[in-house]
Amino acid sequence: MPPDELEKLDPAVVAALYLEHEAELKRLLWGVLRDSQLACDVLQAAFVKLMECGHTTRAESRKAWLFRVAMNEALAIRRRQAMGKRVVDGLPSTRVSVAADEPLIRYETIQSVRRALEELPPDQRRIVEMRIYDEKTFAQIAQELNIPLGTALGRMRLALAKLRQALPDYQSP
């Protein structure tokens, strides 16, 4: 066996990294690209790169390396496809894409967030509904509820912190 191939990353290690980080990476890529198909393409490209030159990375920093490669690739794709302006000036809806190949969230996450939403004070929950479900901007929400913008933002931020803490993998800092 040539020495080059001996140095390549073990496929089992690549597979384990994929299983461990695929979902989180996909969410990151969706957040940047807003397109499930593009996110899948970039995810694949990142793992191809990992197979090609992952052996040059240290085991403890492989996750960060993988995420950085994916992020670079996502931004490069956006530039190449001239999507940057569209994404910045008029982002597509933040609703879950119907054409997504894989769900971005797990069942237990939904259950946890459901419980957390139920426990929110009504005024916070109202802001969450208007921002996340009705997709209104904070400025619109503030105007509609006749409250200061800072109040709307503050309630959303408090609610978001509670929802985030409900995530199954959330680790307190």
Next chain:
Amino acid sequence: MNFHQSSPSRDALDWRAFCYVTDELSAEERADFERRLLDEQEAREAVARAVEVLHAAQVVLAETTAQATPRSTARPFLRGFSRLGWMSLGVAACLLLALGLQQAGWLVVPGANQRGEVAEQDAPNHFDAADEELGSALALAWTQTRKLLTPPDAGAIGWEGTGARERTNLISPSKWAEATDAASSRFLAEDVSSHEVLAIENTTEEALFEDAVVATPTWMLAAVAGMEQSAQPSAEAENPDGPKPELSVPQTDNQEG
């Protein structure tokens, strides 16, 4: 909007990531945050968390909203069916009942005598016309009912039979839910019943009948054909000396084997 804290704390980072995902950042803030995303693993993980919370909340809120929807609007397919579909079914049922009664001799049609027998000279022509008329009416009623009962995109969501259903079950539950949600939202968004009714009304009667010839079920065709058979004995009753039809069994090639 410059309302974001510059604190390096995780809470502030998560908040900024959420604002990035929900497009609440200005162009400059977005560019700054993307530069940060290239360098900081914490920032990248924060974006992934924000997406997770956002989508989970969307799913939960969508479910809550759907549950709060009144039943009458949540099941527009049945609501639409109840308008014209039941009427068409009723018409078809009445016609079948009339056929049955006439065959039993309990219903007197114009041109028939008190015993339900048709005058000899009018018998063939009269029953031909009545048969054709009732058959057409049945076929049209059946076609209209069938069109109302078939969702416009039934194939896309696997309502066309067990085969399609089995294929549909191969996809993930989330995709199934998405597909059914999409179909439901289409029904919710449109007044399907009036749409379908208009479509039917705009179709020519001839085209409907051509369709019906192909699609009318055999039991319904048999009911119509039963009239033809009932006409012959009635005519023969007036002329008992006339030639009797031969009782023959259809021969098939397989009978010898």
